[in-house]
Amino acid sequence: MPQTDFPFIVSSGPKLQNDPSIRTVIRKQAMKDVGHARRKRGRKMRGEGEDGCTTAPMQSAASSSDDGSGNGTPSTSSDDTTFDELVPRRLPIKATSPLSLLSSTNLLTDYEFARSRFQVDVADLSMLTSFYIGRPTLAALAADPSNLKYLLNAKQWSFVEFVPSRYGSSKCITAATNCVLAKVRSILAPDEFTDSQLLLRLYSRALQTLQDAIADPSNCLDSDVLCATQLLSIHELLDPTRAAAWDQHLWGSTRLVKARTPTRFQTDFEKALFAAHVGPVVSEALTSIISCYLAQPEWMDLYRSLVIDTDELTDRSPLTIAIRSVTFFLPDLWRDVDTAVNDDATLFDDAALQALEARCRALHSEILAWTEDYKAHCVRWSLSTPSPAELAMRRENFGLSIECLIIVKRLLSTVCDAERPQLELETQALAHLLLELQKNPVAEHSFLFAGHEGWRT
Secondary structure, eight states, rough: OOOGGTTTTOOTTTSSOOHHHHHHHHHHHHHHHHHHHHHHHHHTTTOOOTSBBBSOOOOOOOOOEEEESSSSSEESSSHHHHHHHOSSSOOOOTTTTTGGSSSOOOOHHHHHHHHHTTOOOOGGGGGSTTTTOOOHHHHHHHHHHGGHHHHHOOOOOOOOGGGGHTTBBBHHHHHHHHHHHHHHHHHSOOGGEEEEEEEEOOOOOHHHHHHHHOOTTTTTTHHHHHHHHHHHHHHHTTTGGEEEEEEHHHHHHHHHHHHOOGGGSHHHHHHHHHHHHHHHHHHHHHHOOOGGGGSHHHHHHHHHTTTOOOOSSSSTTTHHHHHHHTTTTHHHHHHHHHHHTTTHHHHHHHHHHHHHHHHHHHHHHHHHHHHHHHHHHHHTTSOOOOOOOHHHHHHHHHHHHHHHHHHHHHHHHOOOOGGHHHHHHHHHHHHHHHHHHHSSSSSSHHHHHHHHHHHHH
């Protein structure tokens, strides 16, 4: 696949700093990297270590990466030299040291090294891959970056739990993970190891490795490439000044997902990548009033295949998947209604308006049926005390159902003049109920879905 098919990764494009002083720093740093690489090659040729001494037998098994294609092929070059310059993997050991006589065993894996450096675990970022991630999240984190800590305290099923096992064997995942961990650390507990220059270098490296992987026709559709793209989307989410960059990564992720087709999402890792993708796509489609490809039958079947029935509600429970699936149809319906009322030819076409009314009523009935299933679930477990996680999922799902009803009733009132007054009263009542729900959050991370609800309604 030609590189131009995925132009969303631009490591040297218009998003670089315009400030001449910043650009000078970047150029100086680039030349410093070149000089460091030359000196390092010279020392290797002389059999010396990085400290100018003969390299000791104590080597880090975590220094291997891959060939840059994202396929996990090991190579002899380290993909995190930037870290080693600041926090060495090992202390320099002279050949005469008693330690040099010992056989070395690495006690930490590649990922454990990175986690210990930044004191951040990528598995704690699962809520940043939530169905409710979108522009409201950008706004909430921009208004108060400390909101991030509330997301770290919550957990959900996510592709990030698969990242540690792939770290070090996939160059694009390794670089993207380093970039994200450094960014999170810089927000939560900034120190000398998360200064702006280091963050910029890690970000540039992550973009470059991802660009290289996408440019490889044999591996551009590999799941590791999609994973690295979504990891970098998390980075953009944490930088409120780069909302346009988040849009680009979302668009690029969409291109990759569609190019893979549903048949290439078979493993739990691949399905988790898809699950993290759907929420932002639906949100952007609604915001832009454009078609959403997820409403196509093959993609709907893939999303429904995520279902795992458990006693407590989770992101993979039938109730959760069902109400989220409803949202896939909203963008197309909204676009078609908007087109109809703004097109004189369609506005007076009774058949076209009746067809739109039928679609609205069908979706309206589906949401009401879901509401009955939700009530039955709550009654079924009424004799037991629900856990905080169960309560949070109930609140999320019920809030989403109200949000969907508000949108559908608005669209129905647009094409059904006779029922418009009654539908407006019902819509106002639902909006009031949603506002009341938002006054009583059940979890610290409730701002995530509460902002999502307010953004659309």
